[in-house]
Amino acid sequence: MNKEDLLKKYFRQSLSEEEEKEFTLLLESDHDFKALYEEYSNLNLAFKSHEAEELKAFLTSIDEQEGVKKIIWYKSSTFYYLVAAVLIIALCLPFLLKPSASSLYNEFYEVYPNVEQPVVRGSEETNTYNAFKAYEASNYSLATKAFEELLQTNSNPNYKFYFAMSLLNDGKFDQALNTLKDLEDLKFSYTDETLWYMSLILIKQEQPLKATSKLELLDKLGSSFKSKERKVLLQKLQDN
Amino acid sequence: MAETIREDDLQQRLRAEDKSALEFVYKTYKSEFINYSRRFELKNDDALDVYQDAIIAMYQNFTMQQLELTSSSIKTYLFGIGKHKIYKLCKSKNKQIEIENNIEDFEDIELNDDSLNYYQKELSKLIANISDSCKELLRLYYYRNLTVQEIVEQTQYKDANTVKSHKSRCMKRIKSLVSTK
Incomplete structure (x- = not known):
């Protein structure tokens, strides 16, 4: 084996036993080989130390990048927005998982149509006619006033029901509920509707137990009004 | 991963x-x-x-x-x-080490002591002052311990003689730097 290969194997730590003997012998007896070995050894260690410094800088840069990534992440507005979003979601979770009172109300609420007084051209423009005309035109504040005036001279519960509907459609929930309360014990054309709308207003006012009792009362009365919707609504109220 | x-x-x-x-x-x-x-x-x-x-x-x-x-x-x-x-x-740091025997442990491995003498330290500093091509060639030869033939195979040098002559020039350069110190 030539001297260069022997040196290479020595520094790779891959000399066989025999080669090791040859290496030691040469080192002791051959001055040129010893000089070659010393030159190799000096440069090997010098490069090793130089490379180690560069590697240390490389590893430190990895740590710094990791640190910077963390700092950038913590300092970024995205991070704070995300924290805020998570907190908001956590706080709102119970509400998000359960349908809100408003969403239940909106899901089931429909304007009750005018089935009492047909509004046709050529009809005599009485107070009753004008009240229902305003109601059909979705002018509920005008309808409210018209029904209020009408009720001063006429105690027809049907008109009172539409008065309550006008109030309800005009967003006056408390007044609508109070008006419907006056009607709930009466047997008249809109008894079932009265209980149904009372139930919806009570849901809107976050009184689910009272709302449920109105719906259960409708069941007891054997009402067929909105029977499918009532079943679904009752279930949702119980799930809440 | x-x-x-x-x-x-x-x-x-x-x-x-x-x-x-x-x-x-x-x-x-x-x-x-x-x-x-x-x-x-x-x-x-x-x-x-x-x-x-x-x-x-x-x-x-x-x-x-x-x-x-x-x-x-x-x-x-x-x-x-x-x-x-x-x-x-x-x-x-004169610190006493006491390790529990019942915990999983590793067999310690001692490597060669690589502390440099003065000449080697100077050489190490001089490496930064030689050209990139010299630095890389000497690095492959003395640090990676590649043979001339392996260097030819792993680099753009066209043959062993080119590697040897370039290495020779680089060694002259580094020796001249040492002598001026």
């Missing part, structure tokens, strides 16, 4: 001086080593310093000696080197 890279592939990449493999090993075992060093009551800064030195020693053994681990894993080898370095550090 650790499970997706095969141990022998990783060793092969380390032998080939693949820095991404080094980065992977460094990141993979860093936290575990820092935790391990807490048994010896090492401060975090010291633990990180020891870990970096152990990683470098391990990596240099792969790249300089074409190390092939057959009876141990990269992790066991790394932690063995690290453990020896921890012992050395504790000894230098």
